[in-house]
Amino acid sequence: MVIDYSPNELMAVAGARELRDSQVVAVGLGLPVVASFLAKKTHAPNMTILFELGVIDPEPVDCGVGLADPRVWYRAKVLSSFVDILGSVLHRGRVDVGFLGGLESDEYGNLNTTLLGDPKGQFKHMVGSGGANDIASNAKSTIIIMRHEARKLRKTISFITSPGYLHGNDSRKQAGLCGGPSRVITDKAIFGFDPDSKKIVLLSIHPGNTLEDVVNTMDFEPIIPEKIPFTEPPSAEQLQIIREEIDPGKMYLG
């Protein structure tokens, strides 16, 4: 049986699959929320979900417009503060995975959510960091979810809001940071990072896309291994949970 699904649904499912049971996960706005709830409702029931403003392990029954929406805090186990979540869990070194959305990324997984355009000329100022810089700097690893377009996967980004591997090789370590991004999940493919150069590596292509579809819609060239599998499609159960429990109003997955 062929199951229909949207690229957004595949991204959420692919994100969920990266999470392991019992991990502590700091979750940013948007699709990372859907992916994390999906993981927790399926293979990772003992995962801990953290929202920066002071929320641990909520069980929403209604979809909210963002982390500021009390719908997203419903049935939390803990309601506390930035200092409690980002300080005594994240900065203390207890977050296994930081899960972030991005507006722009470069080939080292550096994220820009601050300035679109040329910072020296015309630019558009955006949402900035919130907790994203903190999560990218302090989590043991980071997963990035974003759109796959050449104007988003850019050779050079205008502003590094949240550090990936900076200029590659050991430049992240030189800047005093551990961890770093482990995955970039787009609507066309999943990427990892080369352990030495820290350049982005194509890991799998989402069904329905060709290698050309992937590389021609990027502003830089990923490392391309000889064999590239297709991304495993969502299961019927995963899709049902997303559609009926997590995002019935298609807020994130419209």
Add this chain to the structure above:
Amino acid sequence: MVIDYSPNELMAVAGARELRDSQVVAVGLGLPVVASFLAKKTHAPNMTILFELGVIDPEPVDCGVGLADPRVWYRAKVLSSFVDILGSVLHRGRVDVGFLGGLESDEYGNLNTTLLGDPKGQFKHMVGSGGANDIASNAKSTIIIMRHEARKLRKTISFITSPGYLHGNDSRKQAGLCGGPSRVITDKAIFGFDPDSKKIVLLSIHPGNTLEDVVNTMDFEPIIPEKIPFTEPPSAEQLQIIREEIDPGKMYLG
């Protein structure tokens, strides 16, 4: 009408009289508790009473055995933590008066609650600091209440647990501290400190004592001004509040 009162009662009343309305007061164990509650119940209703372990403005109806006794927390407005009280109120610089008991004091108001005896030879280890060192170091001023005996008001103390004016003159400032003790209240007299030398100054003698009673039971010589008034005795109202409301079981004032 002559009203009978005990030396302890006079000490508590004299302590209460040093407190002003709307002051923020960090209160240590023992008689300071009685004095502070008395002030709050009489002339200083808007005073804020802080106990280091995280208690603000309780209204006990039963007398407790110490700050650890839930009786003393009864009807508090806030129950929080060391960091909240000693950090964000005291260390932040918001405590007007620190109110401490002492086992030993020297002529500069340094307090010892750690070692009785010779620290190089035989000694007895006591209660130590608790929050006393923090309060003596960080409050805008400190009031000390203690027994008037030559073995307690000593020229040299074995251990400075809570700093007064250290070696006098500007040595406290040199150590990086502001504030300092403003009063020492004993069961025979009230003392202040000379603004320059920072040596202890006799301010008033409790009724029933002579100047000789005071100075002959001290191990150092206080500065003695020409005219020394008698300490104002407790009022009938103050005694009634102490005896009927604050310490009916004579826990502190026996």
Add this chain to the structure above:
Amino acid sequence: MSKLCSMSEAVSSIKPGAHISLPGFAITRCAMAFAHELIRQQIKGLTLSQCVGAMDADLLVGAGLVNKVIYGGGSLDRFGRLANINRGIENGTLAADEYSSLSVAFRYLAGALGLPFIPIRSLMGSDLLNQLKNKESEDIASVDDPFTGKDWLVLKPLIPDVAVMHVQISDDEGNAVILGPKWDNCEQVKASERTIIIAEHIVSTEIIRQNPESTCIPGLFVSHVVEQPFGAYPTSVYREYDYDSDHMKLYVESSCSEEKFAQYLQEYVFTCKDHWQFLDKIGSQILSTLHADSLKGY
């Protein structure tokens, strides 16, 4: 001692040029009634700070009252950007010191605890830090860890002149309860020289004494207490009322240009003598439908 007063009195205690720490997070528990009155009283030259920029800050910037924001970014969640703040930054009319959530929270925490500086592992390697360095910020420095020799970025304490806190419950002394997550609010209060409480409900101190573990703002920090139901409208207050999606959309539309925003201010701020008139303009039907379900809290 009762610190209860009118919104007008509380706002008039703010000096032009003051640094105000605001309570909102995106579109929840924003100091909207307070911001409206600040605009009516035209108290200008303000510096605003909060971990995550919210509607209260955007409105004040749009009204031209603000010289500088110190924040970690922000938005109106899915309703849109902080258009007034973004435009001010793009135009160069608004100074902005941009951090991350934790770095602003740590700056407040240092202020709250009387620490002279606080080390942090965020910002490093990012353009947030480069930007602060380029403008020769005096709020960042580096210190060698005396225990390991490692070089650490340290931040200067952030000590606002006044924290404005929108809370669900307070007594007249300012002993206040915040329900729901508190984001940076407790650190803001403790760092600031003084705090103004805007409460949905005033209760007796007797009620505060019955739940002393819930008092997250002790009255000793507080200078003024104002009772203002629906004081955060059109943003939400957990356990009180929801955000008004329609008004948020109107706001986002209005904030897309200075001209439209001037009309918005005229219509909803200047022609209302106080927050009650603003609420009346919205109407009881809308307000009533926003009331929180007491079980879910929204």
Add this chain to the structure above:
Amino acid sequence: MSKLCSMSEAVSSIKPGAHISLPGFAITRCAMAFAHELIRQQIKGLTLSQCVGAMDADLLVGAGLVNKVIYGGGSLDRFGRLANINRGIENGTLAADEYSSLSVAFRYLAGALGLPFIPIRSLMGSDLLNQLKNKESEDIASVDDPFTGKDWLVLKPLIPDVAVMHVQISDDEGNAVILGPKWDNCEQVKASERTIIIAEHIVSTEIIRQNPESTCIPGLFVSHVVEQPFGAYPTSVYREYDYDSDHMKLYVESSCSEEKFAQYLQEYVFTCKDHWQFLDKIGSQILSTLHADSLKGY
């Protein structure tokens, strides 16, 4: 995931030589049942820390399990001194790093927040600091404030191997509620590598979700959860039971000499296979009279 286990299992997770952070303050909410089982299992060479030394620490020192205490002083309130700790210090058999309450709390706070060091204005000029300097403590240093040039005392973070927390309420994951003042407990949990919860009552996670603002220990910090009613006896637990004055006096008498204390341990620890046998020895009449009044909380 349920972390519920027996006291014996939880205690056996402690390695000899471990640094344990204890929950008590003087004579309240002390980890007595845990301490008794530690003594029965003879896990030795321990380092203990807490802001204000309490009965739990004194008992463990008296039983010979402790090499070192890191604390800010302490007592049994008006019942007496921490005689075992004091005797250990006087004899030189117990190493003691003595601080003030805030300096220990700040060391935990630095550990909790991942700070490499924390500045403090306490200790300066005192013999507490001189004593630490004389023994060449590696936990204190000085740093120049890069913003003012002023020299500051800084403390090293304190990171215990395990925090043992006696609480009123927890679920089986360790999401726990402490009623009453929390002294240093939250900072101890967040600083420590892991936490063991001893709870008077285990409730379902459903109950925790109904009062999420009250959860002061998130389960993610917790490795083991033990249910032990009267687990802090003979010390008090706010809203549960009072301290037992008679037993406190017996303890104070017993701790005045090593011989008497050995008898106390024999009678109340070694001859009891678990805390229930100890409580049975005390008897239901005494325990029942200690039960807290639900209005006053003691």
